[in-house]
Amino acid sequence: MRRAVCPGSFDPITNGHLDIIGRASKLYDVVHVAVMINQGKKSLFSVEERIDLIRQVTVDYGNVEVESHHGLLVDFCKQRDIPAIVKGLRAVSDFDYELQMAQMNNGLSGVETLFVPTNPTYSFLSSSLVKEVAAWGGDVSHLLPEVVHEALTERLGGK
Numbered sequence: 001m002r003r004a005v006c007p008g009s010f011d012p013i014t015n016g017h018l019d020i021i022g023r024a025s026k027l028y029d030v031v032h033v034a035v036m037i038n039q040g041k042k043s044l045f046s047v048e049e050r051i052d053l054i055r056q057v058t059v060d061y062g063n064v065e066v067e068s069h070h071g072l073l074v075d076f077c078k079q080r081d082i083p084a085i086v087k088g089l090r091a092v093s094d095f096d097y098e099l100q101m102a103q104m105n106n107g108l109s110g111v112e113t114l115f116v117p118t119n120p121t122y123s124f125l126s127s128s129l130v131k132e133v134a135a136w137g138g139d140v141s142h143l144l145p146e147v148v149h150e151a152l153t154e155r156l157g158g159k
Contacts (some may be wrong), residue, residue: 002027004084004114007034007073010050011043012148014130016122018057021086023116025061032082033058037070044131044155054127057145074109090123 006021009143010033021069035050040135045053048067069076073085086101087098092157102113118125126145133139134152 001029003030003032003080003082004028004086005034005073005078005080005082006034006086007069007078009038009043009127010035011041011042011045011127012050012130012144012152013054013057014122014125014127014148015143015145016088016090016118016125017127018145019119019122020021020056020086020116021064022061024086025058025063028084029063029085030073031064031086031095032061032076033064033066034076034079035066035068036073037068039070045104045151049151053145053148053151056147072108074105074111077111083111085111087113087115088118088154090125108112 004024006024008017010017021031021033033054035047035054037047051066051068054066058066076082077085085102087101088097089098098113100113105111130140130143135156138150142153
């Protein structure tokens with residue numbers, strides 16, 4: 001069985017994330033979405049809320065499993081016998097950082113990283129940017145699945 005993981009904080013999950021997860025789900029038998037817990041980051045949504053939202057928007061793929069992880073991604077992979085990490089790249093600046101991570105992960109565990117170029121429609125998109133624009137009342141509905149947009153709007157007090 002071909003297995004891969006798509007890691008991230010997903011606070012919240014965007015259409016850009018879904019693009020990468022959806023494309024990975026066509027290439028692998030099982031795609032694990034690992035909601036990585038970073039205690040140093042102030043999150044808008046709890047880990048449980050993020051997992052629930054991701055499960056809702058990936059249910060139609062049929063081969064996506066969602067769970068959280070605190071610690072090294074390679075440990076998540078080892079515990080589940082996952083040989084590959086799938087990461088989306090938006091720009092050259094992403095590549096510099098992600099290449100270092102890929103080389104470190106491979107050196108630690110032998111896990112391979114596959115880079116998927118992001119759909120140009122989402123090349124500028126990040127959860128942080130979506131939250132910032134939404135907090136100022138900007139329309140981000142076209143950047144998020146409907147259920148996620150509703151949750152974001154509610155969390156930000158209806159803006």
